[in-house]
Structure formats: C-alpha cells, structure tokens
Amino acid sequence: MxxxxxxxxxxxxxxxxxxTESNRAHLTPIYASSTYTFESAEQGVAVFRNEEPGYIYGxxxxxxxxxxxxxxxxxxxxxxxxxxxxxxxxxxxxxxxxxxxxxxxxxxxxxxxxxxxxxxxxxxxxxxxxxxxxxxxxxxxxxxxxxxxxxxxxxxxxxxxxxxxxxxxxxxxxxxxxxxxxxxxxxxxxxxxxxxxxxxxxxxxxxxxxxxxxxxxxxxxxxxxxxxxxxxxxxxxxxxxxxxxxxxxxxxxxxxxxxxxxxxxxxxxxRTFSLRMQRHCSNAEQVANFLEQHEAVARVNYLGLASHPDHATSKKQMKHAGAMLSFELKGGYDAGLKFINSLKVCTNAVSLGTCDTLVSHPASTTHVGVKPEDRVRFGITDGLIRMSVGLENIEDILNDLKQALQ
CATH class of the missing domain: 3.40.640.10 (Type I PLP-dependent aspartate aminotransferase-like (Major domain))
Structure with a gap:
C-alpha cells in the first residue's frame, strides 16, 4: 500500500x-454486485451497526x-x-x-x-x-x-x-x-x-x-x-x-x-489527471490570447487575462487560470450559431473537461431554462460562446477558430 x-x-x-484486494489485481476490479454476504448473522449485525467495516448493498x-x-x-x-x-x-x-x-x-x-x-x-x-x-x-x-x-x-x-x-x-x-x-x-x-x-x-x-x-x-x-x-x-x-x-x-x-x-x-x-491538466491549461492560455486580439470578438472571459475583472483574485487562489473560457461575439445570437456550425476540429457539445475541445452556445443550450432577463443580467448574453479547451495540437485549435470566425 x-x-x-x-x-x-x-x-x-x-x-x-x-x-490491495484478495486476488491482488493490479487495478481495482469492477465490483458488479448488488449485495454482499456475511460470514455470520453476528457479523451482519456488526456491519449494519458500523461496529466493523464491511459492504452491505450496492x-x-x-x-x-x-x-x-x-x-x-x-x-x-x-x-x-x-x-x-x-x-x-x-x-x-x-x-x-x-x-x-x-x-x-x-x-x-x-x-x-x-x-x-x-x-x-x-x-x-x-x-x-x-x-x-x-x-x-x-x-x-x-x-x-x-x-x-x-x-x-x-x-x-x-x-x-x-x-x-x-x-x-x-x-x-x-x-x-x-x-x-x-x-x-x-x-x-x-x-x-x-x-x-x-x-x-x-x-x-x-x-x-x-x-x-x-x-x-x-x-x-x-x-x-x-x-x-x-x-x-x-x-x-x-x-x-x-x-x-x-x-x-x-x-x-x-x-x-x-x-x-x-x-x-x-x-x-x-490516473492521467495531472498530466492532462497541464496541457489543458497551456492550450487555453494560448486560445485566450488569440481570441482577445480577434476583430469578431467583443470580450474574452479568461482569468489569465489582465482584462478579466477577477484576474487578481484568481492569481491569489489558483495555480493557473485553467482550461475554461468564454467569449462574446459581436454579432450576437446569429453569430453564435453560425460560429458553432462552422467548426471542423472543435466539437459542438455541452459538458466540458474532455480530451477534445468542446464548444457550446449557453443561451441556446445549457442556460435555456434560465429566464432570459436573468441570463443577460448574469452576463450570459446571446453572443456568448463557452469553450473547454482540449488536448489537441494548439495549431489545430487556433486554425479551426480562425476559419470559423471568418
């Protein structure tokens, strides 16, 4: 151990x-069992009372x-x-x-x-x-x-x-x-x-x-x-x-x-979490710097940029600004949908944190259930794009963004 x-x-x-489990499997196996047995009625009582460790039910x-x-x-x-x-x-x-x-x-x-x-x-x-x-x-x-x-x-x-x-x-x-x-x-x-x-x-x-x-x-x-x-x-x-x-x-x-x-x-x-995060963060930082200079982008929300109002707070409590960012397209709702439809490498999907770069349009997906007036008040505007930057070669991510923003 x-x-x-x-x-x-x-x-x-x-x-x-x-x-280490009884059969000394290298990795902990998938225990596909709905219930567990006891050596005696007394042991069952002890496990249920938390008097000794043991498994009861899935x-x-x-x-x-x-x-x-x-x-x-x-x-x-x-x-x-x-x-x-x-x-x-x-x-x-x-x-x-x-x-x-x-x-x-x-x-x-x-x-x-x-x-x-x-x-x-x-x-x-x-x-x-x-x-x-x-x-x-x-x-x-x-x-x-x-x-x-x-x-x-x-x-x-x-x-x-x-x-x-x-x-x-x-x-x-x-x-x-x-x-x-x-x-x-x-x-x-x-x-x-x-x-x-x-x-x-x-x-x-x-x-x-x-x-x-x-x-x-x-x-x-x-x-x-x-x-x-x-x-x-x-x-x-x-x-x-x-x-x-x-x-x-x-x-x-x-x-x-x-x-x-x-x-x-x-x-x-x-098991690969730490290594993945290093690449996620490195790629995201480069994507944010690229987007901040693009003429079609009105604003980039990335904690690693000095332009973010919470940049100083993030530096105080975070090791790095991370792998997540969002950005506001000048063309609003229609520009957001057009951008999503133009992607070739980045993936159009909700969720985040996967090996591939995921891009979504919150106003029409993840936050569609939030009242429109509240959504806008919270900064989740019609042209906002959320991006979970993945592990692809950074050149491929940037080239995909360039062509989709044209």
Missing part, C-alpha cells in the same frame, strides 16, 4: 486510495466506488493540515451525477424556512434547482454581489434565515471568480455552512479546503474523468462525523448513488 502521507500530487492521482457503496472517493478526497486535502497540525482528513461520497451531489449536500444541511445566499452566473442546472425545486420544499435563495462583501454581510445580518453560502468559482460560464478566503471567512463569522463547487478549477488548480469551506463539490463527469465516458458527482466534507452521519444517510435514502462501472472509469481517468 502506498504511503499516501508522503506522496506527491501526481503520485496520488495514480496510487491514491488503492487497496446503493451504500462498494470497493470500486470507495477507491474513487478516497482518491479525490486525498487530492482535495493534498498538503493541507487540520487545526492540530495533522494532515487534513476528508470524506468523499460519489454520486450518479453532479446534480445528485448538490441535492444531497443541500438537503442534508437545510430545512423548511432556510435561505441560501449565492452569486450570479451559476451552472444552469444549479440555478434551476434554486429557482424551481427548492422553493417548493420551503428553501429559498438570494443572489448577492460577492464582489461587495460588506453588502453581503449586511444582508446576512438582516436575515436570520440565511444558513448556507453557495459558491461556484470559477463560475459557469462567465468565469467569475469569487474570493474564497474572504467569502468563507465571512460565512463562518456568521455561522453559515460554506460550500464550493470546484468543478471548473479541480483540486489541481484550487483547494477550497485551504479556507473555511465545509463542503467541496465536483461534477466528476468533467476534468476528473477527463474522457467523457461516465457521468458522476462527488461531495467532499471536512466534518467527518456529519459526513458519516446525516450526509451519508441522506445520500443513501435519496438513491443518487454511483455504480461500479462508472466509478472504475473515473478512477482510470484520474
């Missing part, structure tokens, strides 16, 4: 979370799923210490999707009458969850400007129903960057639960647990898997008692569990 406490980040991507987890969970928890905790100076220990729970992850996190922490505070330009599914699902459960949300934390604090003081701060940074698709350190500190000052969606940045670029964050979520479908082969999501928490208690119970009862096959694909993708 690898000495995980003394391993580097790249080594953890490959070896982290792996435990919805509760299995060895394939556990390896993916443990590996991601190690990556989020890499190099961090707890209050006693010991290596930070986190628990992760793998779900069937990113939205299942968000649902578990919210419903295990909130009750009727509670309010969430968040910011504009969230992932479309998250925004719709806040607007269309949670209000029917008696849970409300308020959008605030997190670039003005004094105003955020006044809002918190004025409303004692506010219980949770929901951050998504960088945000989808405008690449808005929220100051994690300052925002999380404010949240904890007022005894709020603080959570951060780290999908765009990944633990390779950003570790929210450096700050006073309680939960980190990912759509593992994206960069963590990296190949577009499996849908999934994960919640990682620092309060081990709560993660093993109410969060695990909520997860199991909601039934948004992952499965062994998709967990296997995720683990396999994670």
């Amino acid at each position: 690898t000495d995980e406490k003394n391993c580097g980040f790249d080594t953890l991507c490959i070896h982290g979370g792996h435990k 919805r509760f987890g299995n060895p394939t799923i556990n390896e993916a969970e443990d590996k991601i928890a190690l990556l989020e905790a890499f190099g961090l210490k707890d209050a006693t100076g010991e290596p930070l220990k986190l628990k992760a729970i793998l779900h069937s999707s990113g939205m299942a992850t968000i649902t578990t996190m919210l419903l295990s922490n909130l009750k009727v009458g509670d309010t969430i505070i968040t910011h504009q330009s969230l992932y479309g599914g998250t925004q719709e969850m806040l607007d269309k699902i949670l209000p029917s459960l008696g849970i409300n949300s308020t959008i605030l400007d997190f670039h003005n934390l004094s105003a955020v604090e006044e809002a918190i003081k004025a409303d004692n129903t506010i219980k949770l701060m929901y951050l998504e940074t960088p945000a989808n698709p405008t690449l808005q960057c929220i100051d994690l350190e300052a925002s999380a500190a404010l949240g904890k000052k007022h005894n709020l639960i603080v959570c951060a969606d780290n999908t765009f940045a990944t633990p390779y670029l950003q570790q929210p647990f450096k700050y006073a964050v309680d939960y980190v979520m990912h759509s593992t479908t994206k960069f963590l898997n990296g190949h577009g082969t499996a849908v999934g999501g994960i919640v990682v928490g620092r309060d081990l008692e709560k993660m093993n208690g109410v969060v695990t119970k909520t997860h199991r009862l909601l039934g948004g569990n992952s499965n062994a096959f998709e967990a296997y694909l995720l683990t396999n993708g994670l």
Whole structure:
C-alpha cells in the first residue's frame, strides 16, 4: 500500500486510495454486485451497526466506488493540515451525477424556512434547482454581489434565515471568480455552512479546503474523468462525523448513488489527471490570447487575462487560470450559431473537461431554462460562446477558430 502521507500530487492521482484486494489485481476490479454476504448473522449485525467495516448493498457503496472517493478526497486535502497540525482528513461520497451531489449536500444541511445566499452566473442546472425545486420544499435563495462583501454581510445580518453560502468559482460560464478566503471567512463569522463547487478549477488548480469551506463539490463527469465516458458527482466534507452521519444517510435514502462501472472509469481517468491538466491549461492560455486580439470578438472571459475583472483574485487562489473560457461575439445570437456550425476540429457539445475541445452556445443550450432577463443580467448574453479547451495540437485549435470566425 502506498504511503499516501508522503506522496506527491501526481503520485496520488495514480496510487491514491488503492487497496490491495484478495486476488491482488493490479487495478481495482469492477465490483458488479448488488449485495454482499456475511460470514455470520453476528457479523451482519456488526456491519449494519458500523461496529466493523464491511459492504452491505450496492446503493451504500462498494470497493470500486470507495477507491474513487478516497482518491479525490486525498487530492482535495493534498498538503493541507487540520487545526492540530495533522494532515487534513476528508470524506468523499460519489454520486450518479453532479446534480445528485448538490441535492444531497443541500438537503442534508437545510430545512423548511432556510435561505441560501449565492452569486450570479451559476451552472444552469444549479440555478434551476434554486429557482424551481427548492422553493417548493420551503428553501429559498438570494443572489448577492460577492464582489461587495460588506453588502453581503449586511444582508446576512438582516436575515436570520440565511444558513448556507453557495459558491461556484470559477463560475459557469462567465468565469467569475469569487474570493474564497474572504467569502468563507465571512460565512463562518456568521455561522453559515460554506460550500464550493470546484468543478471548473479541480483540486489541481484550487483547494477550497485551504479556507473555511465545509463542503467541496465536483461534477466528476468533467476534468476528473477527463474522457467523457461516465457521468458522476462527488461531495467532499471536512466534518467527518456529519459526513458519516446525516450526509451519508441522506445520500443513501435519496438513491443518487454511483455504480461500479462508472466509478472504475473515473478512477482510470484520474490516473492521467495531472498530466492532462497541464496541457489543458497551456492550450487555453494560448486560445485566450488569440481570441482577445480577434476583430469578431467583443470580450474574452479568461482569468489569465489582465482584462478579466477577477484576474487578481484568481492569481491569489489558483495555480493557473485553467482550461475554461468564454467569449462574446459581436454579432450576437446569429453569430453564435453560425460560429458553432462552422467548426471542423472543435466539437459542438455541452459538458466540458474532455480530451477534445468542446464548444457550446449557453443561451441556446445549457442556460435555456434560465429566464432570459436573468441570463443577460448574469452576463450570459446571446453572443456568448463557452469553450473547454482540449488536448489537441494548439495549431489545430487556433486554425479551426480562425476559419470559423471568418
């Protein structure tokens, strides 16, 4: 077994979370079993009471799923210490999707009458969850400007129903960057639960647990898997008692569990995660520089550009500006569709984080369910193009963009 406490980040991507199983398989097999047996009735009692480790039922987890969970928890905790100076220990729970992850996190922490505070330009599914699902459960949300934390604090003081701060940074698709350190500190000052969606940045670029964050979520479908082969999501928490208690119970009862096959694909993708991110980031930086100079482009949203209003914040908390960007075409909605239809190398698809470059038009796809007036207010305009820069030769990406922008 690898000495995980003394391993580097790249080594953890490959070896982290792996435990030698009985047949000594090189890679953890796909445990395609719906249920598990006990040696005796007494052992079954002990496992159900959590008095000894063991597997019970597929919805509760299995060895394939556990390896993916443990590996991601190690990556989020890499190099961090707890209050006693010991290596930070986190628990992760793998779900069937990113939205299942968000649902578990919210419903295990909130009750009727509670309010969430968040910011504009969230992932479309998250925004719709806040607007269309949670209000029917008696849970409300308020959008605030997190670039003005004094105003955020006044809002918190004025409303004692506010219980949770929901951050998504960088945000989808405008690449808005929220100051994690300052925002999380404010949240904890007022005894709020603080959570951060780290999908765009990944633990390779950003570790929210450096700050006073309680939960980190990912759509593992994206960069963590990296190949577009499996849908999934994960919640990682620092309060081990709560993660093993109410969060695990909520997860199991909601039934948004992952499965062994998709967990296997995720683990396999994670083995090359660090190397992939290096190329993703290098290519994205060159694409952003090219687009910023193009006459057909009105604005580029990329945190690595000095022109981005959150450039300084991203430099403070991120290792690199990342692989995601968006840009505004001067011709609006029609120009956006024409551009998408003209691509030859880049792929017209939603989602992100795969080996190939994915390009989408949020106004007509991922954010079509958001009210048009809200969408525009959030900066998701009709001419906005979102781009997840892939691993192709950079010359091929740039040449494709040049011809599509003509």
